[in-house]
Amino acid sequence: MRVLGLDPGLRRTGWGVIDAEGTRLVHVANGVITSDDKAELADRLVQLHRGIEAVMAAQEPDEAAVEVSLANKNPASTLKLGMARGIALLTPALAGLLVGEYLPMIVKKSVVGTGHATKEQVQMMVQRLLPGCEIKNADSADALALAICHAHNRETDRKWTRGGEDPLQMALAGRRRR
Template sequence: MVKIRVLGIDPGLRNMGWGIIDVEGPRLSHVANGVIHSAGPDLAARLLALHEGLSGVVAQYRPRTAAVEQTFVNKDGAGTLKLGQARGIAMLVPAQAGLPVGEYAPNKVKKTVVGVGHAEKQQVLHMVKLQLPGVVIDSPDAADALAIAICHAHHGGAAGLAAAVERAIA
């Protein structure tokens, strides 16, 4: 059975959560998780900080696939636009590394991990801990990122890649 390393990303302009899991058949195991905090005097500097931080995560852990949570438009158009720019960084970094990138709606992530599409953050955190025994989670953003990675593992992102690798090896 081939082990596939999955990077889950919860995009945010101030705090970008990330989580890495290994998927081997039906078995999931925690590798690492954390948050990249943006810094800088303006939007460009903050986006650069996110890009550099996420690039470091990809270089250190070498995932084979990635998944990013989709965002929805809300009442604050300027805030939505800024979040979209952070999401662009979350999509760009794995793509620059040659990784396939999946996208999942928040309700799909929650339904996959908790069983309910409108689950609360505490429910998501609890179920991530159940599915990754012994995990120490850095923050709520990192918990969300791990949930996104778990969703990707269950919806063919990692399984499809593992099957392709096994066929190539055989």
């Protein structure tokens, strides 16, 4: 399975692509899509959309993962980030890809082992999990971490499915027994 991770931002959207086969992860590529901060908002969103499309055309992912944005203190910044996130969700969905969404704490816990890891800790673990990976910057490191998180979650889903068990039903059944 080839996974595209997207760390959305209006100015810079980080992207990272990995191949996952079971628990084996391999770095494919990573980078950043930028928009012209002097352009109108609609034009910047089109730039992000086209940039993600170009990455998808070049890397041919099977699935995508996008970070869930948390609110900022500045409402205008939060709104713009939400629009960039919408483009990051929409573009792979339009191409027919399954798109997973993950909170930053879940990504950090999946990659580092703690939900309160620093950016430096995330980058260090991404490099450990993807030997030989040359990370372009913090945004692409976060995108690779998202792809890793998604790959781990999808593998867990597959194991549950192969066992014939529905994870949601198992969780509900366990809750009723207590």
